[in-house]
Amino acid sequence: MRVLAALSGGVDSAVAAARAVDAGHDVVGVHMALSRTRDEFRTGARGCCSVEDAGDARRAADVLGIPYYVWDLSEQFEQTVVADFLAEYAAGRTPNPCVRCNEHIKFAALADRAQALGFDAVCTGHYARIAVHDDGSRSLHRAADAAKDQSYVLAVMGPDRLARAMFPLGEVAAKQEVRAEAAARGLAVSAKPDSYDICFVADGDTQGFLRERLGAQPGDVVDTDGGVVGRHDGAYAYTVGQRRGLALGRPAPDGRARYVLEVRPATGTVVVGPPELLTVRGLVGRDAVWFGSAPVDAVDCLVQVRAHGTPLPARASAVGTDVEVIVPVGLRGVAAGQSAVLYDGDRVLGQVTVDRALR
Incomplete structure (x- = not known):
């Protein structure tokens, strides 16, 4: 098969591509440039899509002996994933940008472009398993390594795109095996830290990112009786279940901690209360x-x-x-x-x- 391997610049995608090559597929590597300012998008293990990542992906492709390209998908990423992230928080909801990225970028923009170019499948370093049944249909399953399982963020892809996906790491028992395999193959990313948190908020300050993009929108923090117990700079910075960062000016009568129970964007109000109401x-x-x-x-x-x-x-x-x-x-x-x-x-x-x- 002709396989397009998505190379993020990390160890997982590099080993997944290597396994696709070992399986005899005709593999081409592609790195998705998702940031308009890629040099700012990695701080240690935070973020991704930096110039460093593109270079690591290129070096991995060289070791594997496969063609390598960079596709600029930054406009689609900004218009779908980042825009959705901001709109959802502004509406008082709590989005998962990794889910939206898989939906709109990795298994939409990338997969659709791959199909248009004649590729049979897209290979990624996600930890999930695909079962092929007697009638040719496919089902998505958790990875063998429960600690790394990514089926949750992949579930949005649906059956049509699952039919054109490959997850070579789904049966791996532990991440250490992937790092050891990468080292044995001579891949320099074998010891590279995993990226985590939201890739386009590389410093980890989600509230700061939202405040910069959405501006200050002061409002009240109220208890379940409607009494004002604090103030905030933007209801969008709060999510259900949150405890830290509330800065309440008046403690609960019983002295217990209070949690965010509801965000009301229409009035800019954050409602807090006892944990049992969560x-x-x-x-x-x-x-x-x-x-x-x-x-x-x-x-x-x-x-x-x-x-x-x-x-x-x-x-x-x-x-x-x-x-x-x-x-x-x-x-x-x-x-x-x-x-x-x-x-x-x-x-x-x-x-x-x-x-x-x-x-």
């Missing part, structure tokens, strides 16, 4: 993506609402164009805008974007 009985999701047919009847499953969250037993039902997910044991700290992924064991059933919590 637990809800479920959620309603929109924009469902199903790997297979949408369930006609309620289905027992597991639901996960954070990239490294604990999956909980749930029952999901389609309600018109929405999906209602009931969690008998309760679900803590659910925020609108989060991705909720439904599993049958380790198999991904589908994904929805949280619209609201069910209290």
